[in-house]
Amino acid sequence: MPPLTDPDTPPAPGARFPVRVLFTLVLAFAAARLCVWLHTPIPWMIGPLVATALLSVFGAPTASWVPLRNAGQWVIGTALGLYFTPAVGALVVGLWWAIALGIAWSLALGLGFGAWLRRVHGARLEHLSPQQLHTTTYFASAIGGASEMTLIAERHGARTDLVAAAHSLRVLLVTVTIPFAMQAWGVSGLEPVPPGVREVQPAGLALLGALTLAGAWLMRRLGRANPWFMGALVVTMVMTLSDVTLSAIPPGLSAAAQLMIGVSLGVRFNPAFVHTAPRWLGSVAAASLVMMGLCAGFAFLMSWLTGLHPATMVLGTSPGGIAEMSITAKVLQLGVPMVTAFQVCRLVAVLILAEPLYRWWMARQKD
Numbered sequence: 575m576p577p578l579t580d581p582d583t584p585p586a587p588g589a590r591f592p593v594r595v596l597f598t599l600v601l602a603f604a605a606a607r608l609c610v611w612l613h614t615p616i617p618w619m620i621g622p623l624v625a626t627a628l629l630s631v632f633g634a635p636t637a638s639w640v641p642l643r644n645a646g647q648w649v650i651g652t653a654l655g656l657y658f659t660p661a662v663g664a665l666v667v668g669l670w671w672a673i674a675l676g677i678a679w680s681l682a683l684g685l686g687f688g689a690w691l692r693r694v695h696g697a698r699l700e701h702l703s704p705q706q707l708h709t710t711t712y713f714a715s716a717i718g719g720a721s722e723m724t725l726i727a728e729r730h731g732a733r734t735d736l737v738a739a740a741h742s743l744r745v746l747l748v749t750v751t752i753p754f755a756m757q758a759w760g761v762s763g764l765e766p767v768p769p770g771v772r773e774v775q776p777a778g779l780a781l782l783g784a785l786t787l788a789g790a791w792l793m794r795r796l797g798r799a800n801p802w803f804m805g806a807l808v809v810t811m812v813m814t815l816s817d818v819t820l821s822a823i824p825p826g827l828s829a830a831a832q833l834m835i836g837v838s839l840g841v842r843f844n845p846a847f848v849h850t851a852p853r854w855l856g857s858v859a860a861a862s863l864v865m866m867g868l869c870a871g872f873a874f875l876m877s878w879l880t881g882l883h884p885a886t887m888v889l890g891t892s893p894g895g896i897a898e899m900s901i902t903a904k905v906l907q908l909g910v911p912m913v914t915a916f917q918v919c920r921l922v923a924v925l926i927l928a929e930p931l932y933r934w935w936m937a938r939q940k941d
């Protein structure tokens with residue numbers, strides 16, 4: 575079976591890659607405008623994501639360009655950092671124990687997901703060695719750090735096409751399902767825009783852009799995960815926590831960033847994805863829906879323990895990606911700092927603990 579291709583890698587010369595990128599952006603913009611007209615949640619990400627994914631599956635010449643995706647993550651990271659005022663920072667620090675519980679929950683849920691995949695597909699993937707099967711199901715089920723988990727899985731000899739497909743499908747389902755669930759629930763506007771970040775100051779915006787760009791560059795030099803998102807987020811958080819506010823992010827720039835992220839997710843669903851073990855994808859889809867339900871139940875428990883709104887906890891503990899869940903919180907104004915803190919801390923924990931837990935997991939299988 576051919577591995578999934580990297581959607582952000584330009585095709586061979588002569589494939590007219592710039593034309594494909596332009597075609598995809600025009601399609602994404604039209605889909606976003608349609609979603610705005612239909613009043614769907616987070617239209618500037620959902621529209622491009624769904625439209626690009628559908629056309630990509632049927633072999634349309636879609637493409638995502640790495641610099642545009644990075645720029646989208648850079649803008650979103652900066653926008654989210656503006657929510658971390660000193661008062662909000664104190665609230666997040668005071669709830670460290672809740673974040674720790676969220677991390678433990680995610681790790682346990684991932685291990686359970688992996689065990690279920692191994693049990694269901696052990697006989698169907700008989701061409702894999704026992705170690706390959708354990709490795710593939712383990713890294714396919716880790717919640718968070720999709721690209722990083724695929725790279726680590728490759729080092730340990732897993733079927734990387736199955737790992738990448740599992741993460742891509744899980745993120746797609748969570749990103750599409752939860753915003754519509756929030757809209758049906760009727761929750762939004764729980765958190766007003768923090769004071770001091772309502773106005774766009776051109777000079778301040780330019781300085782903010784330069785500082786966050788430097789943060790992204792440093793994160794990349796250090797080899798950190800999601801450097802464009804995390805670098806911009808950390809720099810802006812430090813400034814905002816220090817009560818320094820240079821400028822708000824223009825709404826048009828934020829919408830464009832959401833579009834870029836939606837496109838980068840959508841193009842992953844190419845024809846090769848559809849042919850990646852259909853039963854495996856069916857199991858991942860079913861398990862993802864079950865995990866969303868379990869996370870919702872856990873979120874209501876955490877809401878009762880912390881006093882935070884259940885919608886905020888649903889986004890903070892959902893098995894989605896940082897950018898996607900944080901964008902949902904930002905657009906719907908549902909506790910952006912707490913959602914971001916939960917998601918970022920989970921990502922860091924997963925990246926640090928994935929391989930030690932893997933070694934523990936493999937030792938258990940040999941007992």
